[in-house]
Amino acid sequence: MDLNFSKEDMAFQEEVKDFLDKEYPQHIREKMDNGDDLTREEIVEWHKIVAKKGWMGHSWPVEHGGTGWDATKRYIYLRELAMNGCPLFIPFGLQMVAPVIWTFGSQKQKEHYLPRILNFDDWWCQGYSEPGSGSDLASLKCKAERVGDEYVINGAKIWTTLAQHADWIFVLVRTQDTGKKQEGITFILVDMNTPGVEVKPIITIDGDHEVNYVFFNDVRVPAENVVGEEGQGWTYAKFLLFHERSSIAGAPQMRRAVNALMKRAEKIYHGDNPLSDDPSFKSKIAQFNLDLDALEMTELRGLAAEREGKGPGPESSLLKIKGTELQQRITTLALEAAGHEALPFGGPYGFKNEEISSPKIAQISAAKYLNFRKVTIYGGTNEIQKNIIAKAVLGI
Amino acid sequence: MNLSFTEEQILLKDSISKFCSTDYDFESRMKSVNSEKGYSPEHWRMFAELGWLAVPFSEEYGGLDGDQVDLSVVFEEFGKSLVVEPYLSNIVLAGGVLRRINWAEKGTFIEDLVSGSKQISLANYEPQKGYNLSNIDTAIDADGNLNGSKSTVLNATNADYFLVFTKNIDSYAFALVPKDAEGIEVKGYKTYDGFVSGELVFKNCKPEALISDENSLEVLENVILDALVCICSEAIGAMEKSYQLTIEYTKQREQFGQSLSKFQALQHRMVDMFMETEYAKSFLIKVLATEDDNEKVKLTYGLKNQISKAGKQVGEEAVQLHGGMGVTEEMSIGHYLKRLMVIANIFGSADYYLSKYIEK
Numbered sequence: 001m002d003l004n005f006s007k008e009d010m011a012f013q014e015e016v017k018d019f020l021d022k023e024y025p026q027h028i029r030e031k032m033d034n035g036d037d038l039t040r041e042e043i044v045e046w047h048k049i050v051a052k053k054g055w056m057g058h059s060w061p062v063e064h065g066g067t068g069w070d071a072t073k074r075y076i077y078l079r080e081l082a083m084n085g086c087p088l089f090i091p092f093g094l095q096m097v098a099p100v101i102w103t104f105g106s107q108k109q110k111e112h113y114l115p116r117i118l119n120f121d122d123w124w125c126q127g128y129s130e131p132g133s134g135s136d137l138a139s140l141k142c143k144a145e146r147v148g149d150e151y152v153i154n155g156a157k158i159w160t161t162l163a164q165h166a167d168w169i170f171v172l173v174r175t176q177d178t179g180k181k182q183e184g185i186t187f188i189l190v191d192m193n194t195p196g197v198e199v200k201p202i203i204t205i206d207g208d209h210e211v212n213y214v215f216f217n218d219v220r221v222p223a224e225n226v227v228g229e230e231g232q233g234w235t236y237a238k239f240l241l242f243h244e245r246s247s248i249a250g251a252p253q254m255r256r257a258v259n260a261l262m263k264r265a266e267k268i269y270h271g272d273n274p275l276s277d278d279p280s281f282k283s284k285i286a287q288f289n290l291d292l293d294a295l296e297m298t299e300l301r302g303l304a305a306e307r308e309g310k311g312p313g314p315e316s317s318l319l320k321i322k323g324t325e326l327q328q329r330i331t332t333l334a335l336e337a338a339g340h341e342a343l344p345f346g347g348p349y350g351f352k353n354e355e356i357s358s359p360k361i362a363q364i365s366a367a368k369y370l371n372f373r374k375v376t377i378y379g380g381t382n383e384i385q386k387n388i389i390a391k392a393v394l395g396i
Numbered sequence: 397m398n399l400s401f402t403e404e405q406i407l408l409k410d411s412i413s414k415f416c417s418t419d420y421d422f423e424s425r426m427k428s429v430n431s432e433k434g435y436s437p438e439h440w441r442m443f444a445e446l447g448w449l450a451v452p453f454s455e456e457y458g459g460l461d462g463d464q465v466d467l468s469v470v471f472e473e474f475g476k477s478l479v480v481e482p483y484l485s486n487i488v489l490a491g492g493v494l495r496r497i498n499w500a501e502k503g504t505f506i507e508d509l510v511s512g513s514k515q516i517s518l519a520n521y522e523p524q525k526g527y528n529l530s531n532i533d534t535a536i537d538a539d540g541n542l543n544g545s546k547s548t549v550l551n552a553t554n555a556d557y558f559l560v561f562t563k564n565i566d567s568y569a570f571a572l573v574p575k576d577a578e579g580i581e582v583k584g585y586k587t588y589d590g591f592v593s594g595e596l597v598f599k600n601c602k603p604e605a606l607i608s609d610e611n612s613l614e615v616l617e618n619v620i621l622d623a624l625v626c627i628c629s630e631a632i633g634a635m636e637k638s639y640q641l642t643i644e645y646t647k648q649r650e651q652f653g654q655s656l657s658k659f660q661a662l663q664h665r666m667v668d669m670f671m672e673t674e675y676a677k678s679f680l681i682k683v684l685a686t687e688d689d690n691e692k693v694k695l696t697y698g699l700k701n702q703i704s705k706a707g708k709q710v711g712e713e714a715v716q717l718h719g720g721m722g723v724t725e726e727m728s729i730g731h732y733l734k735r736l737m738v739i740a741n742i743f744g745s746a747d748y749y750l751s752k753y754i755e756k
Contacts, residue, residue: 129720133651136651136653139652158720202726203725204730205724205734268524269525271528271748272528278747280747280751281747335737336741336747338741340547340548340742340743341524343588344593345588355583357524357545357547357595358547358595366588370588370730373712373715373716373722374723377722383662386661
């Protein structure tokens with residue numbers, strides 16, 4: 001057992017660094033470093049650059065166009081991206097629907113969708129939660145009726161991230177009302193341009209428009225868009241959720257954030273001395289770094305297990321809980337460090353505060369803190385994750 | 397020992413509570429927040445008519461001679477409804493300076509505050525200079541002109557006058573500057589909890605008056621201590637409302653065939669929120685009931701530490717237990733969290749006041 005990279009791994013690390021030096025566009029880097037929102041075009045631009053390099057499928061098997069990297073390489077790759085502050089990949093196609101398609105989809109679906117996902121030709125979003133079905137996802141009511149060669153969908157989905165940008169949505173629909181609620185759920189792919197699909201924004205407390213309602217009014221979808229078997233959608237949905245949960249821990253991003261905060265703290269004064277010299281601040285940072293070490297190793301163990309052919313299982317709930325708790329801790333630390341410099345808010349009231357002397361990074365710390373309240377709620381609340389661990393891991 | 401409110405205090409509490417339940421629902425609050433001024437001038441007039449703006453001032457100026465407990469009562473009720481009218485900035489901060497300062501002409505300014513006809517903001521903090529009150533660069537030069545920058549000037553965009561804490565030769569003073577004076581620039585902004593605030597820049601600005609009380613720093617310190625007690629009281633009101641709203645929501649929201657409130661794991665979380673709130677109340681009462689000045693100062697630092705942490709915990713848990721709905725702008729609960737986080741961090745954080753508590 002050792003933590004050292006092999007010569008080959010170190011050469012790979014250099015290759016990633018070199019790629020980022022040359023290909024990570026300066027205008028995107030600047031926006032990311034300043035905490036500015038990227039446009040849809042810029043997000044697509046970045047994905048296309050990575051796709052061109054052939055590195056989009058970092059978690060994909062070779063047979064579907066993936067890199068086939070081992071755990072160490074994936075770790076190195078994702079860490080380098082994070083340490084450079086690169087935009088996160090939009091996960092809905094790449095990490096969520098793709099594994100479902102290659103595991104349960106038809107040959108035709110694999111051939112059609114997977115290359116388009118890998119090339120970021122389509123922006124995907126996720127139609128899971130409903131206004132009445134959040135934690136109790138299996139109680140979902142969005143209905144699909146088979147009429148000839150089509151399904152007709154009626155219902156509403158909620159919390160659909162970046163649906164305003166999406167070309168496609170994968171949707172859990174109810175095709176049968178009898179029996180257990182988990183039965184009768186079907187996994188179907190819907191073109192967002194289909195008549196009857198309507199996106200309505202939800203503004204969150206950070207003032208952002210990130211999530212949406214998606215309404216379906218008599219939306220007619222070809223029957224061939226069903227993935228796997230009708231009525232088996234719950235099995236695929238759970239499979240997908242394990243993938244989702246294991247991809248949201250975000251240790252490298254947090255390492256970058258905590259290092260940057262510690263550096264900033266040298267110039268932040270609450271009292272007479274810089275915050276970086278303050279014993280309670282220092283102890284909070286140290287505690288955070290220790291917890292982050294443990295999270296990182298847990299992530300690595302997960303990657304290693306995956307490499308041995310064990311797909312992410314219920315253990316991914318652990319990563320989700322611990323990862324999101326730490327994400328909230330770092331955004332809280334940043335907000336506390338910013339103190340009253342965080343008050344100016346360019347949020348929902350349409351003000352932009354560029355001329356205010358308070359540092360930009362302090363000004364966005366409140367929005368960031370508020371935005372990150374969602375992470376312990378989405379992807380299955382952390383309370384639900386604990387139920388999963390209790391039941392599926394501990395057997396109680 | 398007597399830990400009860402007086403009859404007058406109960407009357408005050410009831411009148412604010414009645415106003416908030418009839419005239420201050422969440423929708424009208426947000427209408428005020430999103431309006432140009434960021435508060436309702438009509439409400440402000442009502443506050444004046446009902447005598448609430450007169451609470452801490454002496455009878456000589458038309459005040460009610462109220463004390464810290466009276467102010468605490470006002471703020472606890474305000475906290476329950478997230479009142480955005482600029483009471484803290486006008487009455488507690490600027491008014492707090494005026495009623496303590498030794499200045500012959502202060503009467504008309506206090507009377508204008510009491511009647512609500514003028515607004516005054518205190519400007520003491522400076523960009524990136526932290527919370528130590530004497531840590532300022534703004535100064536009066538030999539010609540009597542004011543130079544420097546001020547930040548976190550609460551309600552700056554609505555103020556008719558600014559009371560600017562400044563260096564003055566070897567000491568400190570307050571400069572009174574009208575909003576449209578020559579050499580002043582006001583840069584307003586909205587704060588993340590929906591209030592308005594601003595920064596001021598002075599370039600050779602001639603104050604209308606220079607109030608050079610030799611105790612200026614001590615006055616400012618006492619004003620901030622008062623403000624701490626007020627916002628902590630407000631936080632307690634907001635915490636109480638937060639757990640109540642959470643109980644209501646979890647009773648009505650059903651998942652897995654039953655109300656969320658039936659799940660024991662969630663019940664315990666709500667019990668914790670309730671206990672934190674009660675604990676916070678106890679600490680506040682300890683501060684309010686302490687007579688020794690020195691001890692009271694130390695305990696007020698402790699209060700800010702305790703309330704900052706408790707408010708954060710209760711506010712965050714309330715949002716979490718509301719699930720996705722909790723992070724939406726359209727629901728009130730997230731706005732309670734925002735106010736609680738601002739309270740936790742203005743005038744200095746929990747850690748800042750813990751170290752002041754230890755030093756005192």
